[in-house]
Amino acid sequence: AQSVTQLDSQVPVFEEAPVELRCNYSSSVSVYLFWYVQYPNQGLQLLLKYLSGSTLVESINGFEAEFNKSQTSFHLRKPSVHISDTAEYFCAVSEDDKIIFGKGTRLHILP
Amino acid sequence: NAGVTQTPKFQVLKTGQSMTLQCAQDMNHEYMSWYRQDPGMGLRLIHYSVGAGITDQGEVPNGYNVSRSTTEDFPLRLLSAAPSQTSVYFCASSYRGGPEAFFGQGTRLTVV
Numbered sequence: 001a002q003s004v005t006q007l008d009s010q011v012p013v014f015e016e017a018p019v020e021l022r023c024n025y026s027s028s029v030s031v032y033l034f035w036y037v038q039y040p041n042q043g044l045q046l047l048l049k050y051l052s053g054s055t056l057v058e059s060i061n062g063f064e065a066e067f068n069k070s071q072t073s074f075h076l077r078k079p080s081v082h083i084s085d086t087a088e089y090f091c092a093v094s095e096d097d098k099i100i101f102g103k104g105t106r107l108h109i110l111p
Numbered sequence: 112n113a114g115v116t117q118t119p120k121f122q123v124l125k126t127g128q129s130m131t132l133q134c135a136q137d138m139n140h141e142y143m144s145w146y147r148q149d150p151g152m153g154l155r156l157i158h159y160s161v162g163a164g165i166t167d168q169g170e171v172p173n174g175y176n177v178s179r180s181t182t183e184d185f186p187l188r189l190l191s192a193a194p195s196q197t198s199v200y201f202c203a204s205s206y207r208g209g210p211e212a213f214f215g216q217g218t219r220l221t222v223v
Contacts (some may be wrong), residue, residue, distance in 0.1 A: 009151065032210040043201060044154075044214040051210065091152060094210040097142050097161060098169070099203070103153035 002026050002095040006102035013081055014110045021076040021105045023065075023091030032094035033074040034099075035065055039087045047089070050074065061085075083109050113137050117202050124192040124222045130186040132218050133143065134202030141207040145183040147171065147198040148217075160185055161207060188195035192222045 007022040035047040035071050048059040055067040065076045091102040117128050119132045144159035156169030160179040174196060176188040203212040
């Protein structure tokens with residue numbers, strides 16, 4: 001069965017600084033990978049997804065993630081964070097119609 | 112287009128009480144699922160369904176029942192609530208083979 005590891009439970013970063021949220025998954029022949037974001041007191045929203053093709057995927061609000069098959073990683077990056085990016089971020093993998101989530105990384109933006 | 116709708120948004124139960132969390136989707140998705148979210152645990156799959164009349168257990172099914180009589184609805188039943196079931200519950204839906212899931216806004220349940 002698939003599993004997802006998010007290496008950091010919390011990441012503090014200063015506003016306008018870059019950030020990387022790490023995610024590793026257990027290997028499989030083919031995977032679909034996702035990052036979901038949960039803003040305070042809200043449900044989960046899809047941030048970006050990798051299905052196939054280009055290994056670099058981008059979201060509309062400046063995040064990007066790169067699928068690295070050899071390292072079984074799907075790290076999320078943003079070159080300059082804003083206070084509005086304060087949220088919890090979940091990496092997830094799809095397996096047999098089920099979506100398996102990591103434990104989440106809480107992003108704290110420091111003024 | 113409402114997407115995935117969960118009711119109620121908040122609920123307080125006494126130990127031993129029963130209740131049903133409602134979930135409805137209007138996207139004609141075959142696949143529906145229930146997760147619980149606890150601090151530091153991420154989202155854990157409780158039960159899921161790949162279509163009307165078909166349900167299966169996820170990672171943490173004990174204490175919960177589900178049924179899927181229609182494509183649109185996937186209620187989650189707590190037969191005898193326990194404090195360990197205090198959590199935030201999310202319902203999600205997707206097309207069969209997905210891969211992307213759409214989530215409801217969640218139900219915050221407290222069992223005292």
